[in-house]
Every structure is written in C-alpha cells, then in structure tokens.
Amino acid sequence: MSQRLSMGDAFSPIAARFAALAKTHANVTAVRNGLPGEAGVACDFATFWRRVERVTGHLQGTWAVQAGDRVAWLGLNHALQLLTLVACARLGVIFMPLNYRLAAAELRQVLQDARPKLLVHDADHATMAAQLGLDEGADECDFVLQERLIDTASPRFLPLPQVQADAPVLLVYTSGTTGKPKGAVHTQAGLLANAQASDFAHGFRAADHVLSTLPLFHVGGLCIQTLPALLCGVTVTLHPRFEPAMWLRAVAQDKPTLSLLVPATLRAVIDHPEWQGTDLTSLRGVMTGSSTLPLSYLQAFHDRGIPVGQIYGTTETGPVSIVLPLDQAMARPGTTGWPPPLAQVQLRNEQGQEVPLGQVGQVCIRAPNVMRGYWQHAQEGVSSTNDGLLEGWFATGDSGRQDVDGCITIVGRSKDMLISGGENIYPAEIENLLLSLDGVAECTVLGLDDERWGEVPVAVVVRSHTEAGQVLSQEMVIAHLQRSIARFKLPRRVVFLDSLPKSALGKVQKPVLKAQLQTDKC
Template sequence: MINRGLGDWIHRRRVKSAGRIALVSAAGELTYDQLDERINRLASALADRGIGQGDRVAYLGENYPSFLETLFATTALGAVFVPLNTRLAPPEVGFQLNDSGSTVLIASTTLAPLALAAARKTPVQTLALVDDGPAAALEPADGDLQPMDFEELLASGAAVHPDVQIGLDDLAVILYTSGTTGNPKGAMLTHGNLTWNALNVITDFDYTSKDVSLMIAPMFHVAALGMGVLPTLLKGATVVLEPKFEPGRVLHLIEKHRATGISGVPTTYQMLAEHPDWDSTDLSSLRNLTCGGSAVPLRVLDIYEQRGLSFTMGYGMTETSPGATTLPGRYSRDKQGSGGLPHFHTEVRVVDPLNEVLPAGEVGEIQVQGPNVIASYWNREEANQSSFVHAEDGVWLKTGDMGYFDEDGFLFISDRIKDMIISGGENIYPAQVEQEIAQLDAVAAVAVFGVEDEKWGEVPRAAIVIRDGHELTEAQVLEHLQGRLARYKIPKSVIFVEEMPRTASGKIRKPDLRKQYGTV
C-alpha cells in the first residue's frame, strides 16, 4: 500500500539520510535510522492497543523526541495526532481530550498530575509517561487508568513499518486554536496541509540538508511544528530540541551546535540581544531568523543588523498550517511592519464585506486559499459554515484579520476585526498604534484597546509594560506619537502594567485588559 502521509517521512529518510543526525536533545542524539526504528516500534505498540485509521492519540509535553516519535508513529497508522498545550489547566486539557475523543495520552512525567487529572472522565484508556524530567508526585489513579512507562510501551512493539494506505487528504493532526472567546476549535490539518506548508517553507526560506534548526518555541504550537521542525526533517537536516526558552542557554546552543535557524517573537529576539553573552557569542552560523506574532521594532532590527543578521517575518495561523505570507530578510527594513508576500503555493486576498476584492491601499478582511489551508474544524459545524467563502475560484478561509496590500503586493496587517476601535465614526486599528509605540526603547510590551467615551463612543487606551531598567511616562508616549499617527488614532490615555494577561499560546488577552482597565 502507498503511504503519502507524514508517517512515512522518516521511513523514507532511513536510507537516504542513514547515519545523519535527525534529533538532538537532552536525551542525546538520534540518527534518521535510529529514529525510524523507534517510530516503527511505537506504531506497532499503538496498533497492538487498538489504534488504527482515524483514531486519536494525544500528547502533553514540551519539546522532546517522544513528541515527534508519537506524531510520526500515529500518522503512520493513519491515526490522528492531538498535541496539547502544557500551559492549560486540567479542565481545558480534559475538554480537548473529550472533544477529540483521544483514547491514548502520552505525557511528560513532569506533567503527570495534570495528565491524570485531565484524563479522568474522558475516553483515554492508555496513559504513558515519558521520563523527560523530574517526576511529579502522583496520587493513586482513579479506576483502571494506571500510567505506564513510555519506553516500555515503545519496546513492546515490533520494529516493522506499518503498511497502511494514506492519502494527502486524510486527517493527520487536530490542533486546537487559542480560544480567546469560548472553547477552542480543533483545526483539522491533513497530511496534505502540512506537506504543502513544509514545501512552502523550503521554497521560500531556502532550507538545505545541512541546516541545524534550534527549536526554542513549543512544538504544540503550529508555528514551531509547521515552520521549523517538519520542513527541517523533510530535507533530512537536524533539529535541536530545547524545552524551555532561557536566553543565555539559547545563545550557548547556537554556538555549540552551529545552528543555522531559530524562530521566535520580537520579545524573544530582544531578550537574546539584552543578555550579557550576546556580544561574545559566535552567531556566524545563523542564516534563518524567523519572527512572527508582530513586527520587529526598528531598534531590534538595528541590533541584529550590526551582527550581520536579518529577519524573515511572516503572517499566518493554525488554519493555514501556519504560513500565509512571508517577508524576506532583504525587505525587513524597506517593508518594515509588513507580513510580506504570499507563500509560493498560497493565495491571499483582501475583500470588502461582500467578498469583493479591494484595490491596493484599501483595508478589508484577509482571506487565504491554498493546499496548506484547512477545509474544516473538528465537530464545529457552525464554524465551518461561517469561516469559509465558496467562490467561483475555490474556497477561501476568512481569517478575521483586517489588512491591505501596498502597491508592490506586500500585505500589511491592520488588526483583528473584533479588536477594531470605532471612534467618532473613524476606524482605528490597534496594531498600527501598537507598532508605533513599540518603537520606544522602554517598551517591553504594548496593547491598545477601546474604552467607552461620552463624546466619541469609544477611544483608544494603551497598556504598556516597561522594560527593566527603563522609565517612561504617559507624556513621553503621547509626544512620540504626535506626527506619526492621525490625532484620532493617538490613545487618549496610557496605563502602565506589570504584565499582560495572555492566552496559553502567548497572545495578549484584550478582553481581560478591557475588563480590568476599560473604565475611567
């Protein structure tokens, strides 16, 4: 039988890349042939426990080889991989286990209490714990759900690659969105979605088999998995897995492993540049520095350009696996603030409320089409009806984001539709205001949201976290914005907070800011 899915990738690499290092982690090194054998054993062990095509297998843990072993073993069987966010509370994890119908849960020993608490009253029948850190104390398990050792589970299977017919349209991964309102939705990523996204990355980022990708962002988020790990392994290159982000250690690992690529958000790169070891670390191996989440402030660009480094920025979401657009490093300054150009095999358009395409310069909703875009959500018929537009030229995903194309075809993100502020009849997109405020050296994080106003209906307010060792006043912020933005866009008030409320994936929760700071 022919397997065209993710689960066959490492098996095909077994001979092509025999002896080459696939993974580096705290557990040591694994060559492609060693990794393939472990994947085959785990797949056989899962099959022995009744896992087959369409069944769901969940994973709860940080970056560690077992995450990828479970991903590839599960998808090799035609089953579906469900990565879980380690920052969630037991009821949130339990919701995703129930919603996905996962019958197997593989989890870190450090997260055993969370895994056990979440798995109760769910379909989970098998719980295997990975020895990837200090074991947490466990209370006696309820009922028949007795944890077993992951290595014992893996060793119980035969080193035989599954012979299963799998096509690109088959479901590979259910990845839950952040859920900033209500329960999260499970995005159904097919083998084709993830394969085409990896091809987009390889094409636009110029990956090679000699690359060393240092993964400092969690793989349970689609950005690390889709933009870093999968393209690297598809090329037969090396992935270095790091479970936590600690700036000094990251700088050490870049030099030690001669890393060619890392990815993160602007704060990640700012923290690296502010570490005492920044100037003394050899960064000459780095080629690909990818950044998402928001635009890189010019002051951060300056610091990296002094070391001969530039950023590749981009825009995307879970539903696009995740790449939609990318801004090549050569344009990081000329097109600063842009999400870039559509990925090679992806189409992006900006439309009005009637889904008519808008000309350059006009703000509308961003919609995406391509083989990397999901076709539906898991068990969410209402979302399936409201999230896609069926047009003559195919199906388009409604992103819920506002933006525009400039005359050169570069996409600029204005904001989330629901975050737009309407002040005196004028539309204000907080992202634009946040981008200007973020240029101030003293700003560690900023969020702009609307508050009620008797005269204008609502007006913008900025919440700012100040960087350690810096000072900043409201007057200085407002003075900085004068002449940079239209007067109606400038916040009418500025508040300073110790930290931002964030979702499990690190996004700022503006509803929480409005609730806490949205009144006069």
C-alpha cells in the same frame, strides 16, 4: 522534496517521505534532543525511521490504536513527539499536541471534544495527566509515559492501513480566548504542502541546521521550521523549552544556521546580558511572525548581519501563508511579504469584495495547507470537520494592505480596529511605536466608548525595570507617539499596570482589560 517518492513499506505520504530519507539521508543527523552542555540524544534519519517503526508497533500492537483514533501528547518538546507524529501518520491516526500551559479545566474541554484513544505524557506532566485520568469518562483513554513508546521492543510485521493524502493527521486546538477552543484538522497532504511553503520562505540547504525552541504544541513551533526542516532532510536541534541563555549558548556552541523567535523571545534574547558578546555568525537568518513586531527588534538583529524574515499564518492555515523570505528581509523590514506558490490571498471588505491596492481589508486565504475544517464531536458520537471555511477560503480576522508589487503588510486584528470620529485606527500601529520607546516592557492599545468620538484609543503600558521605565510618564509616552502618527491616533489616556492579563498562549486578553478599564478598575 517535491519529486515523486517510492512508497516502499510506508503507506502514507508523510511516512513515505521519512522512509525515503532513511535511505537517501541515512547518516545525516535528523534530531538532536537536549540543551547545550547536556548529554543529549541525537539520531540520524535511518535511526529516526527505525524508532518510528518501534513507536508504530507499540501504538498499534500494545495500545490497539487504529486509523481515525486520536493520540494526545502532553509534555515539553522532545524528539519522541516528532517520532509519534510520524508513527500516527503511518497508521492513519490523528496526532493532537496539548498545550501544557492550560489549566486542567481547559484541557478537559479539549479532551472531551476530541476523545483521544491514548494520552502520552512526560514525567514533568505526570501529575496533570493523573488528574485528567480521574475525570469522568477518562476510562475510554489510556495514559502512558512517553518513554514506554520506545524503551522496549514492539510488535512487528503488523498490517498497515493504506492512508490517503487527504487523511487527517494533526489536530491542533486554538487558544479559545473568545469561547470554547476549536480544533483545526490538518491532513497529510496539507502538512507536506506547508513544508513546501516553508522551504520557499527559508530556501533550505543541505548544510542547514535548525535550532527549535518554541513549543511544539502550537503550529508555530511545529510547522514553521521544525517539521518542514525534517521533511526536507535538514537537521533539527530541539530544546525542551525556550530560555534566552540556552538559545544564545546553543547558537555559539552548536552553530545552527536557522531559528524561529516570536516577538517576546526576540526581546528576551536582545535584553539578555550575553547578547552582545555571543557569536551569532553561524545564523544565516531568523524567522518570526506577529502583527505587532517592533522594528527595533528587527534592527537589533539586522545590525549584527542577521536577516529576520516573517511568516504569517494562523492555526487554521497551516500556518505558512504569507512569507517575507530571508533574502528580502533586510530590504523590506516591517512588511509581511508575499503568498508562497500555490497559496491565494485576498484582502476583502465587510461585503466580501476585494479592496483596491493600498486599502485595508480582511486577510482571506485559500491554499493546500489550510485546514480541512474544525473538529466537532457531535452528540451521537459522529465527528465532522467541514466547518470554518467558505468555498475553501479561511477568513483570518486580521487586517492587511497590499502594495503595488503584491507585498502585504498586516496591520492588526479586524476586531481590534476602532473607529474614532469616523477614522479607522489600528492598535498594532500604535503598539509597535510604543515598544520602540525605552522603558516600555509590554503594551497594548484598545478602544473605549466615547460620547463625542464613538471610540477613543487608550494605551496600557507595563514599565520595564530599568531606570527609563521607572521615570516613564504619560506625557513622555504621548510625546514619543506624536512624532510618528496623526493626532487622531494618539491615545486619550495612558494606563500603567504591573502586568497584562494573558491567555495560556501568551495573548493579551483585550476583552478582560477593556472591561476593567470601563469599570475604572485600572
């Protein structure tokens, strides 16, 4: 992939790559779209490129989308989403996938910030799109059903712009749990660099087949495996959404070699009744990523001979920034890994200085796949993307420590760290142990103000519906924890709830929970 490509009739780096694949991998399946047992649609790389050309024609000729415009996408995972991204790259247009789990008010914030020229939606989200279309100022944005991008012939032989490598192509919004959502702007060169970093993590092979089920509105679902695999000429099977039964059935029937699961979906697969009886031998590895990743989840896959590697990153970093490659996964479980080639990682203290090996510091990243900056729509209508970075470095807000061999372990969010009696406590360490206790379905740990100690850790636990969950008590939780961590880290209190407050991306809203605990509402 890193070799120089002929531009042909494609005038952008990403489009050039797919134009080349249409020739070198013409008969190789690019995308299979659909669940196992359904009459899904598959296309090879030659067909993929022909469809990109059709979508390009419609964007440019039918809806007058021009370089610099934004095209928003609201819908479940679909091959057309990937075709549209490449067509946008070809035109110098910015593709912005929308989180369909957001409420209308939250989506309005994003649309008002980015001001897209066109919003493409699927049938499942037609009602939401219609609601957004009634908003004030929406007349500046056209709304179109996704099939209209490709179900008829489009204008041909329209002039294509010359698109530079540093041109923005992807605008992805953060969840906005601590304020207004911010849009991270990624360039064409950045997406290609991210694909190379992903290739370093996975070691993509010609015979690989990726099963992609996580939402493409997030850089995790789009940029950890799916888009990098396609850029490397690897086949992708795309499900509209994650369902554990469908994931297991697809592995058994379609025989993928790679997939991506986050901790919540890892657990859903392991807990499914068909887990033990499903043939998983086609998988040569599964990737995951999170600061809170129970070793028991990894061990369940390792026991079946499937290494679980790690990808660490954020919306702003591409996201492939630190990787535990599949060939190292079983030897270093629980660690996050090493920076891929061309990426730099520093662990810094509050003064911005690098910390010594073995000490905890904030993870700061500089790499070619880090965003250009945050999108801002100024009052005068001028957009800028030059903030969020300091001399090219992005401060992630996560804390990590580095071993003598350079291997990094993420220990949690910097802002989540609490100081109790002068000792630093990282909630992720306690959460990992809690999730290994039978009967715990979900949990979080946060710090509450304490007159004597400054702060004390409090555990909030959601019991599972199993017999072990029904009898779980505070005494059992503390007994489990004290076998593995120092006394000062033990929660002073265990609160049992039916559920945890979460954002639209599934992140626990610790500020909300902390406010509830401090006012004794739990």
